[in-house]
Amino acid sequence: GLDDWAAPGAVAVASASVGVGAHGYRTQLRELEVDRATEQLCHVMGLSSPSREGLRASRWSNRWPGRPGRLVVRYPSAKLALDPNFIPRITEVLSGQMWGDYRVSKHQRKQCRIVFVPEIRSDNCAEQPAVSARAKRTILTLLGPTGRVTKTEFDPNTGELVALEATHEAGVKLAPSGYRTRIERTASANLPGRWRTRWNLETDWVRFEVRPTFDPNVWHPAITLDEDFDPLVNYDAVRIPYGIDEDGNVMSWRPAVDPNVMLVGAPGTGKTVTAHTLLTEIAYRAWIVWVADGKGVEFLGYQDWPNVQIVASRIEHQVAVIHRAWQVMEERYDAIVSGNAKETDFEPLVLFVDEFADIRGNLLNWYSTIKGKGDPTKPRTLQEIASIGRKGRTARVHLIIGTQRPDAEYFGGDMRDNFRMRVSMGRLSPQGAMMMWESPAIGTTIPRGCRGRATTINDANRDVEIQTYRTPDPRKVGDGDEGYELFEILHPPVTRHERLVILDPEPDPVDIDTGDSTEEVEIRFRDYVQAPWGRAADHPLHDPVAQRDRKYIGQVRGANPMSVLGLDEGQASSSSETRMASLLADAVNSLHRPELSVVPAMSDDDVDDWEGFSEAESRSPGDLQVGDLILVDEETDQWAVIDTDPGPDEFDDDDHIAITWRGDGDLEGVISMPYDSEIACRKPLEFSS
Numbered sequence: 001g002l003d004d005w006a007a008p009g010a011v012a013v014a015s016a017s018v019g020v021g022a023h024g025y026r027t028q029l030r031e032l033e034v035d036r037a038t039e040q041l042c043h044v045m046g047l048s049s050p051s052r053e054g055l056r057a058s059r060w061s062n063r064w065p066g067r068p069g070r071l072v073v074r075y076p077s078a079k080l081a082l083d084p085n086f087i088p089r090i091t092e093v094l095s096g097q098m099w100g101d102y103r104v105s106k107h108q109r110k111q112c113r114i115v116f117v118p119e120i121r122s123d124n125c126a127e128q129p130a131v132s133a134r135a136k137r138t139i140l141t142l143l144g145p146t147g148r149v150t151k152t153e154f155d156p157n158t159g160e161l162v163a164l165e166a167t168h169e170a171g172v173k174l175a176p177s178g179y180r181t182r183i184e185r186t187a188s189a190n191l192p193g194r195w196r197t198r199w200n201l202e203t204d205w206v207r208f209e210v211r212p213t214f215d216p217n218v219w220h221p222a223i224t225l226d227e228d229f230d231p232l233v234n235y236d237a238v239r240i241p242y243g244i245d246e247d248g249n250v251m252s253w254r255p256a257v258d259p260n261v262m263l264v265g266a267p268g269t270g271k272t273v274t275a276h277t278l279l280t281e282i283a284y285r286a287w288i289v290w291v292a293d294g295k296g297v298e299f300l301g302y303q304d305w306p307n308v309q310i311v312a313s314r315i316e317h318q319v320a321v322i323h324r325a326w327q328v329m330e331e332r333y334d335a336i337v338s339g340n341a342k343e344t345d346f347e348p349l350v351l352f353v354d355e356f357a358d359i360r361g362n363l364l365n366w367y368s369t370i371k372g373k374g375d376p377t378k379p380r381t382l383q384e385i386a387s388i389g390r391k392g393r394t395a396r397v398h399l400i401i402g403t404q405r406p407d408a409e410y411f412g413g414d415m416r417d418n419f420r421m422r423v424s425m426g427r428l429s430p431q432g433a434m435m436m437w438e439s440p441a442i443g444t445t446i447p448r449g450c451r452g453r454a455t456t457i458n459d460a461n462r463d464v465e466i467q468t469y470r471t472p473d474p475r476k477v478g479d480g481d482e483g484y485e486l487f488e489i490l491h492p493p494v495t496r497h498e499r500l501v502i503l504d505p506e507p508d509p510v511d512i513d514t515g516d517s518t519e520e521v522e523i524r525f526r527d528y529v530q531a532p533w534g535r536a537a538d539h540p541l542h543d544p545v546a547q548r549d550r551k552y553i554g555q556v557r558g559a560n561p562m563s564v565l566g567l568d569e570g571q572a573s574s575s576s577e578t579r580m581a582s583l584l585a586d587a588v589n590s591l592h593r594p595e596l597s598v599v600p601a602m603s604d605d606d607v608d609d610w611e612g613f614s615e616a617e618s619r620s621p622g623d624l625q626v627g628d629l630i631l632v633d634e635e636t637d638q639w640a641v642i643d644t645d646p647g648p649d650e651f652d653d654d655d656h657i658a659i660t661w662r663g664d665g666d667l668e669g670v671i672s673m674p675y676d677s678e679i680a681c682r683k684p685l686e687f688s689s
């Protein structure tokens, strides 16, 4: 009866290669693994050809490609179970796959059915020989006949295999980086966990090691400064840490070397949190901080942070802040030229321009309504920013520009070169990546949904993926909330620069002289830009913090007759109104800034996954390039980005091409498919011809 049982379900079992088509790649990879086990089982059962009826795998773990949580083996005759070696042999076959060890959970003799489940050992060391043999086999297959494993390393705590070192004589073949990445991905697909490689091509040496996983939440560490830290004296040595790479190396910004920062990220990627990290670090070092807050609400919580002198939430204040920063720079230049000052005399000043694209758009709209006779066609604010970008370093005036996408029109050419310190938060579109990193592959493969994950350049000048520090926002985090205690740690110990306010602009005396005395003279752009500034302590009515805390009512009662008459808005508002709610309402409703709109927070569902990409189309794998999206699992509609140039698959038939990819949730893999097949693909729009 064996033939009857085997024949209908007989399948041609593929070899244990990675050569599978692209659609439903994970499913196919799993099927391939099950088929390989089925093929081996058929010898144990004495069958002439394998059948998928013989082994069913289910309850796969979510890892790539995963491990079955249940294996059901059906054998053709009850007689087989009489052999005491029958079950051990099956167990051996199942445990010899890539999935780890299995044990019998149930044996239903009548139905000729055995259920296996994963073996969970308390002593992982017992697994070592099997796991390491499997890993060695995989790696030697990948390196070819000259490969030799020279070292294996196990985690002393868990007993798990964590690294393997090998030598080879395949240097020439291994020279292309795409080829090496394919080896890395194939190893990673075949070994438990995510693996990476370190190559030394000069010594023909390679290390395969388990890739450390990023901690999704790295709180901003405490800031420590030398006791005698002086912002003027220690300026050159300042390093501002903002995140860590996968090995835990700290990434930092050195303003004396790279004077300006470009911080790019779509909503919800963590751009504001990173800006807050930079702000708290800078303020802690007693540098002057000025903020032009394009959204008007992102820096409200730092309005009364020591050394933050001003947070401009309205467009007329933002242009004033930018202008004054430019003026400070110019005057410092003049002081150097006239011999009245040296660079080392200048208090470092950092100007944050957050949501630059919004500020620019609002500014252009507003300017057209306020521009006076004889004013230039474009507001000079944008030139002032460019000028600070170009020459601010000598005057110790630095820029941090935050924006959702790099603006090719504004940040092209010279301007771009002045922002060598760059951080792109989350996944960039290929066009954005070209703009930021001059490569469609850098920053485009960051998994979605990993907040705070970013791309930057490390000290060795290489692009690197990092997890940025998480800094709480005083506006959003209340007493007892997660991260609240950090405020105490990050709070600057020294207030060196007192808070300032921008006072009401005064009309230009020329306009007053020439105007009709009966008409009110209009306030023009230049009046706003040159509006006088004062110390916040001297101008409580202009001070958003005093207004917010309503302190001024008690302190200067009588200074404002409105408050005495009970007509003051602040006094009238209910005491239960929370400080932030009123602040927010002010920011949103302010009559002074009709051009501004507060961008609502985006939920994950709002994000257009395919923005910047073409419609899905079938393409031959030979057409694919780095940065293209491909459908790696049709069943789950899982798309991933190609992260190295596709090339011939040396581990499979000659007519296969290997494509390495990176997907969401830190998944990565390699697909091998025939050149004459097709795969669903989305091309970046700019390159989709």
Ligand SMILES: Nc1ncnc2c1ncn2[C@@H]1O[C@H](COP(=O)(O)OP(=O)(O)OP(=O)(O)O)[C@@H](O)[C@H]1O
Binding pocket: 216, 217, 218, 265, 266, 267, 268, 269, 270, 271, 272, 273, 274, 425, 451, 452, 453, 467, 468, 469, 470, 471, 600, 601, 602
């Ligand atoms: N470095 C980080 N580590 C962990 N979580 C983070 C990190 N950065 C941001 N997040 C999470 O993501 C949320 C959104 O971050 P953030 O407000 O900085 O986004 P954004 O890019 O500035 O978006 P928007 O432009 O809409 O404000 C935060 O409230 C926080 O929960």
